Amino acid sequence: MTVGTAFHPRTAPLNEHLQWRTWSGFFAASAYHDSHVIEYNAIREAAALIDVSPLFKYEFRGPDAVRLVDRLIVRDATKLTPGRVFYTPWCDEHGKVLDDGTIHRLDDEDGAQVVRWTAADPQIRWLRMNAHGLDVEVRDVSESVAAVALQGPLSRAVLESATGASFADLRYFRRRRATLAGIPIDVSRTGYTGDLGYELWIPADRAVEAWDALVAAGEPYRVRPAGMLALDVVRLEAGLILIEADYTSAIHSHIPSQNYSPYEIGLGKLVDLAAGDFIGRRALVAEMAAGGPPRRLVGLNIEWPEIEALYAAQGLAPYAPPIVSRTPVPIFAGGRQVGRVTSTGWSPILKKMLGLASVGLAHARTGTRLAMEWTVEARRGTVAATVVDLPFFDPPRKRA
Amino acid sequence: MAQRYDAVIIGGGHNGLTTAAYLAKAGWKTLVLEKRRILGGATTSDEIVPGYTFSVLSYVVSLLRPEIIRDLELAKHGLEILPLDGTFTPLHGDYLWRRDDHAATMREIRRWSATDADAYEEYGQLMADMARFIKPILGMVPPDPTSIDPRDWLGVLGLGRDFARLPERQQAAFLGLMTMSAADFLDQWFETEPLKATMSASGIIGTFLGVRSPGTAYVLLHHYMGEIDGAFRAWGFQKGGTGAISYAIASAARALGVEIRTEAGVSRVTLTPSGDRATGVVLESGEEIAANVVVSSADVRRTFLQFLEPGILPEDFEAQVRRFKFRGSSGKVNLALDALPTFTTNPGGTEYLRGAVSISPSLEHMERAYDDAKYGRFSRRPYVDIVFPSLVDPSVAPPGKHVMSCFVQYAPYNLAEGALDWDNQKEAFGNVVIDLVSEFAPNLKDVIVEKHVVSPLDMERDWGLTEGNIFHGELSLEQLFFSRPIPGWARYRTPIRDYWMCGSSTHPGGGIMGANGRLAALQLLKARKTKVA
Numbered sequence: 001m002t003v004g005t006a007f008h009p010r011t012a013p014l015n016e017h018l019q020w021r022t023w024s025g026f027f028a029a030s031a032y033h034d035s036h037v038i039e040y041n042a043i044r045e046a047a048a049l050i051d052v053s054p055l056f057k058y059e060f061r062g063p064d065a066v067r068l069v070d071r072l073i074v075r076d077a078t079k080l081t082p083g084r085v086f087y088t089p090w091c092d093e094h095g096k097v098l099d100d101g102t103i104h105r106l107d108d109e110d111g112a113q114v115v116r117w118t119a120a121d122p123q124i125r126w127l128r129m130n131a132h133g134l135d136v137e138v139r140d141v142s143e144s145v146a147a148v149a150l151q152g153p154l155s156r157a158v159l160e161s162a163t164g165a166s167f168a169d170l171r172y173f174r175r176r177r178a179t180l181a182g183i184p185i186d187v188s189r190t191g192y193t194g195d196l197g198y199e200l201w202i203p204a205d206r207a208v209e210a211w212d213a214l215v216a217a218g219e220p221y222r223v224r225p226a227g228m229l230a231l232d233v234v235r236l237e238a239g240l241i242l243i244e245a246d247y248t249s250a251i252h253s254h255i256p257s258q259n260y261s262p263y264e265i266g267l268g269k270l271v272d273l274a275a276g277d278f279i280g281r282r283a284l285v286a287e288m289a290a291g292g293p294p295r296r297l298v299g300l301n302i303e304w305p306e307i308e309a310l311y312a313a314q315g316l317a318p319y320a321p322p323i324v325s326r327t328p329v330p331i332f333a334g335g336r337q338v339g340r341v342t343s344t345g346w347s348p349i350l351k352k353m354l355g356l357a358s359v360g361l362a363h364a365r366t367g368t369r370l371a372m373e374w375t376v377e378a379r380r381g382t383v384a385a386t387v388v389d390l391p392f393f394d395p396p397r398k399r400a
Numbered sequence: 401m402a403q404r405y406d407a408v409i410i411g412g413g414h415n416g417l418t419t420a421a422y423l424a425k426a427g428w429k430t431l432v433l434e435k436r437r438i439l440g441g442a443t444t445s446d447e448i449v450p451g452y453t454f455s456v457l458s459y460v461v462s463l464l465r466p467e468i469i470r471d472l473e474l475a476k477h478g479l480e481i482l483p484l485d486g487t488f489t490p491l492h493g494d495y496l497w498r499r500d501d502h503a504a505t506m507r508e509i510r511r512w513s514a515t516d517a518d519a520y521e522e523y524g525q526l527m528a529d530m531a532r533f534i535k536p537i538l539g540m541v542p543p544d545p546t547s548i549d550p551r552d553w554l555g556v557l558g559l560g561r562d563f564a565r566l567p568e569r570q571q572a573a574f575l576g577l578m579t580m581s582a583a584d585f586l587d588q589w590f591e592t593e594p595l596k597a598t599m600s601a602s603g604i605i606g607t608f609l610g611v612r613s614p615g616t617a618y619v620l621l622h623h624y625m626g627e628i629d630g631a632f633r634a635w636g637f638q639k640g641g642t643g644a645i646s647y648a649i650a651s652a653a654r655a656l657g658v659e660i661r662t663e664a665g666v667s668r669v670t671l672t673p674s675g676d677r678a679t680g681v682v683l684e685s686g687e688e689i690a691a692n693v694v695v696s697s698a699d700v701r702r703t704f705l706q707f708l709e710p711g712i713l714p715e716d717f718e719a720q721v722r723r724f725k726f727r728g729s730s731g732k733v734n735l736a737l738d739a740l741p742t743f744t745t746n747p748g749g750t751e752y753l754r755g756a757v758s759i760s761p762s763l764e765h766m767e768r769a770y771d772d773a774k775y776g777r778f779s780r781r782p783y784v785d786i787v788f789p790s791l792v793d794p795s796v797a798p799p800g801k802h803v804m805s806c807f808v809q810y811a812p813y814n815l816a817e818g819a820l821d822w823d824n825q826k827e828a829f830g831n832v833v834i835d836l837v838s839e840f841a842p843n844l845k846d847v848i849v850e851k852h853v854v855s856p857l858d859m860e861r862d863w864g865l866t867e868g869n870i871f872h873g874e875l876s877l878e879q880l881f882f883s884r885p886i887p888g889w890a891r892y893r894t895p896i897r898d899y900w901m902c903g904s905s906t907h908p909g910g911g912i913m914g915a916n917g918r919l920a921a922l923q924l925l926k927a928r929k930t931k932v933a
Contacts, residue, residue: 034501041482045639046794220800317532349480351469
């Protein structure tokens with residue numbers, strides 16, 4: 001049975017149209033308001049609260065916590081000092097990505113290292129299996145820790161007003177403890193929006209109190225709850241990939257082409273082959289030695305005037321669906337299919353149709369013009385799509 | 401040694417800046433001269449009360465052309481348009497709230513009239529079809545009806561062909577739109593007074609006409625066009641106020657190499673001794689600037705009667721310029737608020753204030769407001785279009801505080817006592833607006849921190865908008881398409897060689913579209929290339 005998150009008593013009455021979906025067995029709001037664009041705007045112009053509690057969360061505790069992280073991730077975990085956060089994929093022994101998430105080094109406690117590990121899919125078996133021989137305890141804290149993303153250009157003002165503390169010095173991908181309405185919480189300067197923002201990690205039994213405090217502090221800044229539809233638009237603008245949309249986890253792949261190495265999903269720059277061993281390293285070394293994988297993740301600017309033309313050809317006014325499509329669509333070069341577009345959506349801020357695509361290496365260079373299938377009234381057509389650099393939208397405030 | 405420019409643009413409003421950016425993009429050395437201390441012309445924001453940014457004149461944007469946003473990469477330069485959702489019409493003891501949720505809106509209209517709800521659906525469908533039929537004109541250079549160049553006629557012929565293909569019902573509706581009053585047109589569909597009155601308002605904005613004046617139906621459609629633009633959504637606010645649109649275009653223009661000078665008012669355009677070709681401009685400071693082309697984004701009267709010596713222009717042309725109708729009819733009341741006002745009868749919460757609040761209870765209210773104007777008085781009970789941009793964009797007011805923008809019609813430029821009497825009547829005008837809104841939201845006066853009233857005379861004196869017309873001339877049918885601004889001169893050229901126009905007096909008219917500026921630049925580039933070749 002689907003259940004509510006720890007914030008559900010507060011988020012449920014806000015969901016005006018009862019638009020829910022399920023996320024890892026929890027109710028997650030698709031949109032709270034008349035239109036998710038209102039929420040999109042809150043993320044880009046003011047501040048928004050996004051309940052991300054359904055994320056899987058694990059806590060590593062013990063003298064070997066960081067060693068376990070180092071064994072698992074493609075980055076050099078020895079640099080994960082207390083207060084730092086890494087975004088990273090992790091792979092199976094074949095170098096194929098299992099999942100991606102943020103790994104937070106919490107403050108040491110009683111001389112033990114403490115790590116918070118977040119994931120889209122359940123990982124406990126994988127984590128414990130690989131902890132073999134290490135002095136570390138791995139606990140699933142998914143249900144005892146609630147998480148809310150406070151995102152948007154005014155998120156810092158809201159957070160500072162709510163906590164009474166300054167966050168000007170908390171840099172991008174750093175974290176620290178804080179107190180919110182008397183509740184001990186953990187704050188990380190992270191998010192899935194490509195904007196200024198924070199994620200707040202809160203004891204689940206006090207989630208409602210924390211929500212109320214954030215809403216009260218956020219009122220003058222027009223803070224709004226935002227759902228998954230708005231989140232999907234901003235993450236696309238930010239060029240951030242989504243598991244099971246832009247790539248398939250090696251856990252769920254049935255055929256080789258459903259397996260992705262980090263180099264194929266735009267995360268190659270995170271892979272540190274020189275920094276000691278990690279699971280999948282040998283396979284990735286071999287893959288790079290052989291010239292790298294044959295496909296790449298790219299950003300696409302899908303030419304809007306050509307979409308307009310397809311509509312005009314049928315006597316229709318152009319229409320851009322406001323929701324990001326996760327239906328894979330073929331993309332062509334010279335009449336031959338060279339890949340698939342995995343996320344497609346309209347950017348209200350850029351006035352452009354954007355896509356994330358997986359294409360053959362030969363077609364992945366910035367500026368390459370491809371032809372993407374576009375269907376209007378069930379009639380197939382193609383529109384030009386140009387390979388562009390990611391992210392599509394990258395405001396300086398994200399890191400400022 | 402003074403330098404020579406390929407083009408000098410008079411006026412740093414959104415159109416002048418757009419023209420400059422497109423010319424610079426084509427490699428032209430371009431200079432923009434703005435008379436005021438801040439850029440934007442009527443597309444301007446100013447922190448008139450500390451902490452509160454007012455969109456002093458124009459306050460919403462709907463028609464800004466998406467191709468301009470893409471061509472000039474305006475998002476990178478700070479353009480961020482936020483949707484304005486819905487319209488709330490307060491009444492005594494009730495309200496009508498149309499919102500972004502279509503089904504909820506239908507239920508709301510059904511509360512007033514079941515048949516109106518059905519008609520609303522049909523009406524929306526028809527207007528969308530009409531707008532789609534007429535819309536290509538916005539992106540099209542108007543044809544010269546006297547031209548024999550068949551290429552010019554393709555667009556018109558295409559439109560004629562499209563018209564012939566429209567179903568009969570739509571052809572009839574189109575003719576109705578072109579000839580009827582907004583009130584009569586809407587009467588064919590609806591019976592709910594606040595619905596008709598609120599919808600009729602878009603037929604009169606920026607004109608000196610009433611909702612019962614023939615020809616206003618077309619203006620309904622003109623304003624409807626932004627609304628059907630698929631992805632581009634309906635009306636919206638620019639983050640940081642409408643001035644930020646101008647700043648974004650200016651930033652894009654600078655990045656393309658445009659030089660921009662403020663507090664550099666132009667006193668006149670210099671011509672060759674024979675008077676048939678422009679050679680540059682003279683600033684109010686006396687400084688002379690040479691240019692191959694001078695482009696004026698000022699309105700048509702300023703462009704021809706202020707910047708040129710009398711007697712230069714062909715007599716009949718000059719006579720037509722003098723006849724071009726301005727007749728400003730609106731004013732602005734901008735308020736800084738401590739808190740949101742509460743409307744006595746409301747649906748709860750504050751969401752209903754996210755969109756426009758329209759003081760338009762009945763067609764009679766609208767027409768009586770015009771009656772005052774006909775005889776040179778500002779409306780004693782005006783039509784008011786209110787927005788609270790701070791609800792969507794908190795950056796324009798201190799945390800928890802609000803900005804309230806009231807667009808008010810009618811405020812006729814020509815008062816019975818003369819336009820100059822606006823300075824005596826402005827205070828009373830502002831109070832009439834506040835009193836009227838207070839009838840519906842009684843706590844308004846308690847939350848006002850400061851008020852700022854803009855009269856049509858202020859618009860003329862401070863922004864150079866002749867007779868205070870917000871669109872550089874009325875958007876009435878006889879002043880649109882190939883008749884805008886002067887029949888035969890709708891293609892951004894003037895009778896003086898190398899002197900061009902790019903402001904809202906030109907096709908396709910006023911509003912923050914930028915289409916005028918873009919089309920003017922494209923025409924100019926085309927003309928010069930042809931000449932070079």
